[in-house]
Amino acid sequence: MSEKGSKKALKGVWKLYVIQDDKIVSRRVDCPKCGRGVFLAEHEDRLTCGRCGFTKFKR
Numbered sequence: 001m002s003e004k005g006s007k008k009a010l011k012g013v014w015k016l017y018v019i020q021d022d023k024i025v026s027r028r029v030d031c032p033k034c035g036r037g038v039f040l041a042e043h044e045d046r047l048t049c050g051r052c053g054f055t056k057f058k059r
């Protein structure tokens, strides 16, 4: 198998953050159980952690 073009693992990581009013704001929510760096996956009405299964419902 060719390894060409397989270096895409870290691509787009910076997009998780956005500059807002001169501050870096995380666009993702950290999992309260797993800690920083583990983001919750966004769903229609809830956020879930793919690591521990934590679920947080949106208002």
Ligand SMILES: [Zn+2]
Pocket: 031, 032, 033, 034, 035, 038, 049, 050, 051, 052, 053, 054
């Ligand atoms: Zn978690």
